[in-house]
Amino acid sequence: MPIKVILFAFFSIISSLSLASEETTEVNTAESVSAVEHVQKIEAAVQSALAKKEAEADTSIFAEKALVERYVLDELKVLRHDLQDLERSLTVQITDRELDVADKSLSYAEQTVNFFFYVIAGVASLVALFGWKSLHEIRVNTTKKANAEIKMIAQSYEEKFKNLEKDLRRKTLRIADNHIEIEKINEIHNLWLRAQKGQTPEQKMAAYDAILKIRPGDLEALTSKADAAMELKEFHWALSICNRVLDMDDTNQDAFYQRACAYACLGVEDQAISDLEKAIEGRSALRELAAEEDDFENLQGNEAFDALLTSSES
Known part of the structure; x- marks a missing residue:
């Protein structure tokens, strides 16, 4: 009875491995990883079953069980190596697929860039062939208009500066006249004081004549x-x-x-x-x-x- 159980578990493991190896060629990365985990779970279940059977085994058939267990352990070792090979194979396949996807993406990007480059080059060629004269006229007209605007602004500011200069000159003359008038007022004021202090009519007359000479x-x-x-x-x-x-x-x-x-x-x-x-x-x-x-x-x-x-x- 224990031997049948062990053989059933072994064949189950083998069938599961073969099934996993067939499915891993068609599934993506996530399914391959789950298959490996399933196999590891089965291996753990077999080991626990073996441990349980060993505890319940009779000492009378120890020699026979030892041979069977040795055989099962060898098979498990082989199975572990197969699982490692399968894992390496899956890693290689996943890497190859990723490289393939990256290569396709790079090729698509290169084609897109080349397409846009050709489009831009074509448009530039059309502009160079048919639109050069229009661009030249636009540049010339823009330059003329800018020069006209600058000239108009310069003339406006020149006129303002002239008016400002005239205003400043007029104010300067007014200030000078006011200064002269202030000097006259001060001098006339001094002459009035001298006239008031005059003791004789002749002295007063001289002061008044001086005032009339100024004003x-x-x-x-x-x-x-x-x-x-x-x-x-x-x-x-x-x-x-x-x-x-x-x-x-x-x-x-x-x-x-x-x-x-x-x-x-x-x-x-x-x-x-x-x-x-x-x-x-x-x-x-x-x-x-x-x-x-x-x-x-x-x-x-x-x-x-x-x-x-x-x-x-x-």
Whole structure:
């Protein structure tokens, strides 16, 4: 009975190996690996069965079992070598298939690259044959347009720079004029201070002449010069200066007041009262100044003059 079991297991192993060897030529890598694992499981089952039978064997047939076991072990050894050869064969087949697939992939990639290269070369040839003139025209037109745009931009900026230069020049001249005007103002201010500090009419007259030399037509300087002429008893000169001021400004109250003083000193009372009235209409503060003015001494007792001075009090 044990011998039959062993032989059945052996033939089962052999049939399984033959079946596995036939199927491995057609299956892929995953099926081959599973067949090897199945054979190893069978080998393990046989070994466990042998171990179990050895434990149950009778000592009386030990010699016979030893021979059978020796035979089975030899067969198992042969089977193990066959399994190793089968594994090497499967590894070689798998490697060959992988190399074949890689070779086919490389060949396909090479063909694809060559195809695209030929397509690109053909298109480039067509462009070179038929489109060279068009490309040349495009390049020329693009260059012309770019040059025109650059020229237009350059002209625009050149015009802006010219306007900016003119503006800067105008502002520079204005600054220079303002600087000169400031210097004149400072000098005139110093001359006014000198005129105020002048002790004699001649000194004041010299200061006013200097102011008029710097700024001709200065009405304030002219009226002050007329006042200095009145101090010098130059009534006609003062009258001439006042007329000059009134020719430029016919509403100048100081000129009317100074001319009224000149007319009063010259004895022209009606004209003096008329000018004084015009001066007081423009500036009422001159009424109090006229009441204390020495130049109007000749007008004392004149009803029109007295009425002009007392009209504010009533």
